Amino acid sequence: MKCKKCKDNIVLMLYGEITDKEKSDVMEHIKECPDCAKEWQSTKGVFALLDETKDETAPEADWEKCWGVIQTDITEKPQQKSRKERRFYALPGWAYAAASLVVIFVLGVLIGRHWMTSDTQTAAAVPGIQSTDSSEYIKQTLNEHFDTLKPLLVAYANYSAEENGKETVTLDKEIVQNLLIQNYLLKKLVVESDPSAKELLEDLDLVLREIKNMPSDDKWAHSSIKELIQEREILFKMDILNTL
């Protein structure tokens, strides 16, 4: 047994808080360790001194006065309701603070959403077309956008390295950039209202970026764009949306 443990156990032993086994361990250690033996003697001595004050009991209090104070208080103020009976007003202070934070957060989200929608509508006005929030206008704009893109996508979809030999689809980078911007703005406009249109616009965004970034005479890149168009069934999706 270590001396630190022994010193702690001496205190517990004097308070009768250790087992007989622990007690015999302490006594054995004390026999071998002069430091702990000294500690045992001094602790025992201090406890004996403290025990001299144990008989001290409180003097008699003025119980009439005590009860008078208690009675005045309990007759003036009613008992608190039980937990079951407690209502909203009985909640602790932190509950009100938490509720206020939730209300502020919800209000913030609602205001933010309203603001973002207004931004999207403003952004839709950028391409120079009249701004309106009608779904008819959005559908018309989408169709025009698809009509612009369709010949380009068909050209890529029909590309064949073997048949066309050295022929590649050539396109002005600036035109692709403008198509990308238009695609982006439309994507923002239809963001939540039409998930299928949004998905198609995202696919188109991917294809247009590929076209914009590829070297003009790279046949392998042409083939990969063709695969992308076919894999994502972009032309099919455009036809479906056009007929709706």
Place this chain on the structure above:
Amino acid sequence: MGLIPEQKIDVNGNEIFYVMIYDKKTMNEIALVQSAQEGSADAFKTLFEDNKRRILNLAYQYTKNLEDSEDIVQDTFIKAYHSLQTFNIRADTNFSAWLYRIGINCSIDHLRRNKKQKDNTMPTDDIDGLSDPTESTNPHNSSHKREVREKLEQVLNTLTKRQRMIFILKHYQELSIKEIAEYMNCSEGSVKKQLFRAVSVIKKHFKCFLPENRYEMQKV
């Protein structure tokens, strides 16, 4: 002896009915608590009469001041009355234990609030200078006891409020470490740690009272 029917739901969702057997004293206490919960001031006064002395003793051993102890008793019973609806006769152990816990908290709060007590607190280094144990030549005379008491009060003032309470509950109220942990709402390990700290500080200041040290001091 008295019987109180209980109802519980087991893990399978079945209702279990059984009766709890209480002794006469506990049955009386339960009846009084129920009446007090319904607003009977007389029932609450009986509970006050039954428990006042135990709370006063605890408060007095903690504060060593009768006036403060009376304030603590009042605070304890006022708090208990206003929280009486939260006392669950079936779930909580017994009213006296519940009240005792309130008494412990009120004592600690009272001492914390009491600026006068704080102002009287002496720094640890000055304690030994306050009363010279060598002045008391006869350990059996009455002044020796008073001296020990005064010294103890000074040393207790240097402990934290919790250490002081744990020491009082252990040494004077003679509660077990497990009971103290329950009353103080902490682990048994934490109680032991605080108790060791309190005893170690007390020992440090009381060693000079021991006969062998007195002899050594007189020799020098």
